[in-house]
Amino acid sequence: xxxxxxxxxxxxxxxxxxxxxxxxxxxxxxxxxxxxxxxxxxxxxxxxxxxxxxxxxxxxxxxxxxxxxxxxxxxxxxxxxxxxxxxxxxxxxxxxxxxxxxxxxxxxxxxxxxxxxxxxxxxxxxxxxxxxxxxxxxxxxxxxxxxxxxxxxxxxxxxxxxxxxxxxxxxxxxxxxxxxxxxxxxxxxxxxxxxxxxxxxxxxxxxxxxxxxxxxxxxxxxxxxxxxxxxxxxxxxxxxxxxxxxxxxxxxxxxxxxxxxxxxxxxxxxxxxxxxxxxxxxxxxxxxxxxxxxxxxxxxxxxxxxxxxxxxxxxxxxxxxxxxxxxxxxxxxxxxxxxxxxxxxxxxxxxxxxxxxxxxxxxxxxxxxxxxxxxxxxxxxxxxxxxxxxxxxxxxxxxxxxxxxxxxxxxxxxxxxxxxxxxxxxxxxxxxxxxxxxxxxxxxxxxxxxxxxxxxxxxxxxxxxxxxxxxxxxxxxxxxxxxxxxxxxxxxxxxxxxxxxxxxxxxxxxxxxxxxxxxxxxxxxxxxxxxxxxxxxxxxxxxxxxxxxxxxxxxxxxxxxxxxxxxxxxxxxxxxxxxxxxxxxxxxxxxxxxxxxxxxxxxxxxxxxxxxxxxxxxxxxxxxxxxxxxxxxxxxxxxxxxxxxxxxxxxx
Numbered sequence: 001x002x003x004x005x006x007x008x009x010x011x012x013x014x015x016x017x018x019x020x021x022x023x024x025x026x027x028x029x030x031x032x033x034x035x036x037x038x039x040x041x042x043x044x045x046x047x048x049x050x051x052x053x054x055x056x057x058x059x060x061x062x063x064x065x066x067x068x069x070x071x072x073x074x075x076x077x078x079x080x081x082x083x084x085x086x087x088x089x090x091x092x093x094x095x096x097x098x099x100x101x102x103x104x105x106x107x108x109x110x111x112x113x114x115x116x117x118x119x120x121x122x123x124x125x126x127x128x129x130x131x132x133x134x135x136x137x138x139x140x141x142x143x144x145x146x147x148x149x150x151x152x153x154x155x156x157x158x159x160x161x162x163x164x165x166x167x168x169x170x171x172x173x174x175x176x177x178x179x180x181x182x183x184x185x186x187x188x189x190x191x192x193x194x195x196x197x198x199x200x201x202x203x204x205x206x207x208x209x210x211x212x213x214x215x216x217x218x219x220x221x222x223x224x225x226x227x228x229x230x231x232x233x234x235x236x237x238x239x240x241x242x243x244x245x246x247x248x249x250x251x252x253x254x255x256x257x258x259x260x261x262x263x264x265x266x267x268x269x270x271x272x273x274x275x276x277x278x279x280x281x282x283x284x285x286x287x288x289x290x291x292x293x294x295x296x297x298x299x300x301x302x303x304x305x306x307x308x309x310x311x312x313x314x315x316x317x318x319x320x321x322x323x324x325x326x327x328x329x330x331x332x333x334x335x336x337x338x339x340x341x342x343x344x345x346x347x348x349x350x351x352x353x354x355x356x357x358x359x360x361x362x363x364x365x366x367x368x369x370x371x372x373x374x375x376x377x378x379x380x381x382x383x384x385x386x387x388x389x390x391x392x393x394x395x396x397x398x399x400x401x402x403x404x405x406x407x408x409x410x411x412x413x414x415x416x417x418x419x420x421x422x423x424x425x426x427x428x429x430x431x432x433x434x435x436x437x438x439x440x441x442x443x444x445x446x447x448x449x450x451x452x453x454x455x456x457x458x459x460x461x462x463x464x465x466x467x468x469x470x471x472x473x474x475x476x477x478x479x480x481x482x483x484x485x486x487x488x489x490x491x492x493x494x495x496x497x498x499x500x501x502x503x504x505x506x507x508x509x510x511x512x513x514x515x516x517x518x519x520x521x522x523x524x525x526x527x528x529x530x531x532x533x534x535x536x537x538x539x540x541x542x543x544x545x546x547x548x549x550x551x552x553x554x555x556x557x558x559x560x561x562x563x564x565x566x567x568x569x570x571x572x573x574x575x576x577x578x579x580x581x582x583x584x585x586x587x588x589x590x591x592x593x594x595x596x597x598x599x600x601x602x603x604x605x606x607x608x609x610x611x612x613x614x615x616x617x618x619x620x621x622x623x624x625x626x627x628x629x630x631x632x633x634x635x636x637x638x639x640x641x642x643x644x645x646x647x648x649x650x651x652x
Contacts, residue, residue, distance in 0.1 A: 017125035017157035027122045032188050042119030043071040050075030051211045062216045070179035077134045078176050089164035095124045124158035130180040135173040141165050202228045209233030234267045234334040244626030245271040248384040255368040259360045263338040274471045276328040279613045280335040291352025300365025308373040314386045329392035399472040422447045422457040433505035441585030449589030467526045468623040492530045509543035511583040525623045544603040545596045549579040
């Protein structure tokens with residue numbers, strides 16, 4: 001017998017898809033909202049792969065009242081014949097076997113977003129039920145279910161409820177239909193978010209020129225259907241992102257070439273903005289961390305534009321070459337490549353690692369942009385790009401001087417910064433957090449109520465600068481922004497260094513009113529434009545102070561929204577008293593600690609970038625100069641019927 005009574009009999013063997021239900025996070029990342037939508041994306045990606053490879057031109061996504069979702073395409077249809085090794089239908093193999101699919105063989109799919117062959121089976125395993133229909137002259141059907149045997153706890157995951165059935169029902173359709181209901185015992189929420197789905201489907205329509213994608217939400221009494229189809233593809237994508245911005249030339253530059261078995265596509269358009277907005281994709285998968293395709297594109301742009309600048313006299317012999325940032329200032333670009341054997345760095349598929357992609361993209365970029373210097377029709381575009389780059393170079397020189405002045409000023413005014421920043425005593429950045437607090441009164445309460453070892457407090461004494469459409473030297477003139485930069489220690493823009501970050505959590509703490517919301521928006525715009533890596537790596541949070549205090553004698557409950565208030569009133573019971581907090585300054589130090597700062601009891605909302613391109617557009621609309629675009633957005637999305645304050649009645 002093995003030591004401590006541990007033998008081979010103690011080792012559990014998970015069969016079939018059981019492992020997926022036992023450890024769902026290993027396959028979909030989390031069981032929260034992101035994981036819920038992940039199992040939908042797996043099915044959507046299969047449909048889009050049919051379209052990307054030329055086999056389909058229509059994809060339909062539907063949400064139903066019972067909590068299920070369906071995806072249909074008019075492609076070739078999942079194989080219905082018997083698999084030679086598994087001895088069951090191709091449909092059963094696809095939905096019950098991990099690492100099974102048609103994407104490992106490049107003869108079936110030249111380009112594919114679903115790389116690991118686990119998508120459909122994982123969706124099946126994490127659903128109460130899943131139904132498949134395949135249309136190939138006749139209709140084929142197959143059902144799957146998952147459950148746990150209450151008698152012995154045995155898990156049954158994605159079990160076929162019979163063999164694939166050929167109904168013999170004739171049809172003119174072709175393709176596949178998959179409908180599934182996420183399992184409420186697995187996910188924290190099973191409510192799909194229409195806005196998240198709509199944004200992703202729109203993005204996929206941009207990336208797949210001419211493919212029609214429809215999205216119908218049937219969960220309300222009045223079903224809503226959206227249709228996305230862009231004949232201009234990523235050209236339309238760039239125009240969409242630049243809505244509300246002043247563009248330097250009307251039509252984006254567009255390139256689509258194939259080199260070394262890689263389809264390379266990009267679109268460029270410059271605006272009068274001062275930051276770059278470059279978004280890249282590989283086989284329709286967003287790569288927010290970039291990778292070899294972005295490196296090749298950027299180096300190609302820098303090389304060819306410097307060559308053209310010298311050929312056409314924009315740069316003299318004595319002048320130094322411009323740097324890449326100069327040519328990319330104000331640039332909005334979409335880079336989309338499609339290729340075989342994709343290698344992503346890490347499990348999150350956020351950075352392309354294939355080294356062969358860089359020279360291919362760089363070569364195409366240089367060759368195609370060289371035509372700008374030869375095409376008389378594009379002379380105006382070229383001149384606008386060069387004027388923008390030369391202006392950026394001058395601003396860069398000024399910004400460098402401004403940074404030097406700012407560093408000297410912060411050094412000289414160190415005592416002033418210390419007076420603002422109540423730092424923590426610990427020097428272990430990974431354990432520390434800084435609260436950026438609105439107002440001196442709230443800052444005073446926060447300083448008194450905090451954990452002095454690990455919590456720093458930085459009060460804002462005025463509203464920070466809205467950094468949208470501001471050059472970096474203007475940003476550095478704002479005292480509040482400069483103080484934040486100094487406190488965090490990372491630097492800004494091209495000087496940004498994550499390794500110098502002094503706090504693991506950067507927490508924005510402002511009042512739950514319009515002014516507080518505006519301050520949050522201003523700070524998030526600054527972080528997005530000049531310290532985006534802070535958000536991307538999950539260091540930025542929003543503190544959630546309560547709106548209400550419900551109390552009676554020794555019973556105290558806090559409510560963070562109107563919906564929760566009703567529950568708290570029921571807990572406290574008749575004869576309760578209610579306090580509506582209008583600002584953080586109304587709380588004494590112990591209340592602020594208990595409700596908002598104590599890591600054991602507080603609620604923090606981590607800021608993330610799920611869709612960087614859409615975030616770019618929203619920040620432009622909401623924080624930029626386009627009044628009409630902002631007005632139209634507010635009219636479309638604002639709920640003017642919502643009552644902010646809970647009407648207090650029937651207290652006794």
